[in-house]
Amino acid sequence: MRNVSEIIEQYLKNILHLSDEGIVDIQRNDLADQFDCVPSQINYVISTRFTLEKxxxxxxKRGGGGYIRIQKIELNAHGSVLDLIFKTISTEIDQGTxxxxxxxxxxSGYVTSREAALxxxxxxRDVLLLKLPIRDEIRAKILKAMLISLLNK
Structure with a gap:
């Protein structure tokens, strides 16, 4: 059985998918009431599952009438994908990012699930048995090389 975080994540992804603009505004407390959870659970889902890297x-917007706006960034051009790669990776990258x-x-369909898993x-970090920051620097070089090779096929 799926946990509450997964259910909330799927719900938010579904309403984002149904949105014409790929944007959804939510009220944290209303969503918490809907899923019978505490508002901090909504914060957790949003901060861990709806990141820039993802x-x-x-x-x-805080205060009366405040909201949380989630927008899906679409990678629709080869150049924007390469821009994302270079902006995200830079000279080092941690495992989570x-x-x-x-x-x-x-x-976005730019790599297969098999390619991503490989x-x-x-x-x-279990394979790159190096101390930080060298591990993150090596990871960045390997990942950048693999992605450029795959995306330029």
Whole structure:
């Protein structure tokens, strides 16, 4: 059985998918009431599952009438994908950010689930048994090389 976080995540992704603009405004307390959970559970889902690395921009307005706006960033041009790669990876990248980037590229159809799984395995901290920051620098070089090679096919 799926946990509440997964259910909330799927719900938000579904309403984003149904939105013409790829934007959804939510009331945190209303959503918490709907899923019979505490508002901090909504914060947790949004902050961990709707990150920039995963292809989302989140903004919030506090106070009366406040809202949380979630926007899906669409990667629709080869150049924008390469821009995302170079902007996200830079000279070093941690494991969480690299997995988020791979998730976004897989969701957008730029890499297959098999390609993403292979890359995740190759850049895992369990494989790159090096001390920081060298591990993140090596991970960045490997990931960038693999993605450029795949996307230029």
């Amino acid at each position: 292809g989302y921009v989140v903004e919030s 690299s997995e988020g980037l791979l998730y976004q590229l897989e969701e 890359m995740k395995a190759a850049i895992s």
